[in-house]
Amino acid sequence: MRPGLAHDILVLSADHLFLVAVSASAAVAIGVPLGIWSARHPRPRKWTLGFASVMQTVPSLALFGFLIPVPWIGGIGKRTAIVALILYALLPILRNTVAGILGVDAAVRESAVAMGMTEGQILWQVELPLAARTIMAGIRVAVVVTVGSATIAAAIGGGGLGEFIFRGIATVDTTQILAGAIPAAVMALLVDGGLGWVEKRLARS
């Protein structure tokens, strides 16, 4: 193990975490409202869910590649990587939000309407609290997947722990590969555990 490796691991882990945090937050900020909207509008729903599904089925390396020539969001670097990660994380969040909102008992929703609650009150006081656990489960899957796929960001100059992995593959250096893979795996486990705890808390309340 060469000197300074520990320092590099720390720096690239922080970089990796940054990629994950930014893209996961953006995916939540887009996915949850879009999911609520899709739950209310059955016709466009199949298009929004279809779009998210297609994004998910594109192999992640290819998705990063496809975005490079796209104007504004494309090019080499972090911005492109983040856009790709957002698109990749969207499906579980969107799908679970739709499922959570549509899963609210019709009788509960009807009695909320009949009590004279406004649409906003029904959303915030009834639908979102009852859907919270399902939505949180989707967010958890999305974030864990993002930790993994963010390693591919290095392929288009996005940084993160993937730099170790790609460098290790190019130089046939197992130590380098592990220096990227192990912290990424630990990060995924920690995030999974942490969000799993939040999910359980939501279930109890």
Next chain:
Amino acid sequence: MDRFVSEANRSSAGSGPAVSFRDVSFARAGRAVLDCVNLEVMPGETLVLLGRSGSGKTTALKMVNGLLFPDSGAVIVDGKPTTEWDPIQLRRRIGYVIQETGLFPHFTVSRNVGLGPALAKWLPDRIEKRTREMLQSVGLDADHVGQRYPAQLSGGQRQRVGVARALASDPSLLLFDEPFGALDPITRHELQDEFLRLRRVFGKTSLFVTHDVREAMRLGTRIALLSGGRLDVVAAPAEFPRSASPEAQAFVACLREEGA
């Protein structure tokens, strides 16, 4: 046939009918659910809408608080057609009790009961006091059940909470959609007694949907029989069995067979 049609044309809120259906028709998927229904609910009475499944009784009920609107005709509540009411204001004036599933599973019993007052922006102290009173009036102890969740109660208790919730914001009119349908016969009988007692105490105008002719006979001050979306008979419980209508006779027959 309906003898109460166009009995009066008064439209003022005070002395006139609490609710009137005027030539109300409603169709879904090409099928007439309600066909030219005329009916008036007078203040203080309990009008039972009796009918088989699919007779249109629940549809009629949902038109009173603007969950549904007529395709033609009008439903007039407190002198104003439902289409002219602000739906939120209309619904807050009307209590609504459905089968137990209508309670919010993530709210405690107290919060469920206090929902109407909270929506009307009462002060917290007053909401708490009112919640206690209402739970007490349906035979539940706020200290005992107030902090529980609906899933932790029995079916009969949940239904009592549903009634307390509907009464909490002191509505002028109560709508019941087969509220006791899912209960065992003994609990159902107890809750019917409770309903009669509460009517003596509060004297609220009520519209009560059921397919149970016994329940209709016990609770109704008048029974309106719906058949295939048409109003077949309107009669007081004592007169109902003497009606010549075949549908009414079919209901009376099951009353006899059950050995009433």
